[in-house]
Amino acid sequence: MASLDAAFSALADPTRRAILARLALGEATVMELVEPFDMTQPAISRHLKVLEGAGLIVRRIEGTKRPCRLAPSAVAEIDQWLGMLRRALETNYDRLDDVLAAMKPEQ
Amino acid sequence: MASLDAAFSALADPTRRAILARLALGEATVMELVEPFDMTQPAISRHLKVLEGAGLIVRRIEGTKRPCRLAPSAVAEIDQWLGMLRRALETNYDRLDDVLAAMKPEQ
DNA sequence: CGGTTATATAACGATATTGTTATATAACCG
């Protein structure tokens, strides 16, 4: 479960979520990712390192550039974990329905 | 999107995820949540405050107890945001399929 | 080769997070 720590904590930062949203449109180099943000290149480089460490992106080497793109594994793991919560919420919701249904006749 | 910060960052902590997993089984009081952990009651109380602030749990008052249960809103918001990544990953995967399909003949 | 471009890393300060202990609050019970 250690990688869930990394994945969720990577997603907790709005800059990193914005980077992922940008990458959802397609591959981008580090400088392309720096451009829309009011932040220095080293700052973005470290955000990218965090995202890579969390398994949310991968990078290839292309000359002096490092194009980044989304990686699927971390999202799958998160989805799986959230599934547990989703199922529990549905169950509790069903129970609530039962309670409400049981109450109606008595109104 | 500020609440996504709170939700993801709440989920980044393994103790808090364990608390949620416990609550997936049903409501629990603070002391019931303290028991399985090797941690003091104030520590758990603050984790609960974080989870509540993130909209992941709600608490009612029952005498001197505060039973906690899962809340649906934050999970829904997370799901919605992850949907964006999921769709992008599918699209990129399709593109990869195209690339591979285009490569095969040349092998 | 020498200058420029793309990216990474180190060092540092400011702030946030997480745990602890000590203590406050407030309901419950005899």
Next chain:
DNA sequence: CGGTTATATAACAATATCGTTATATAACCG
């Protein structure tokens, strides 16, 4: 009322996070 139980809060230390500037590395281009 007085003691116990359930929970919250304050104060504090240790550590992590996030930004910055300065600098390193290494590919590219003329």
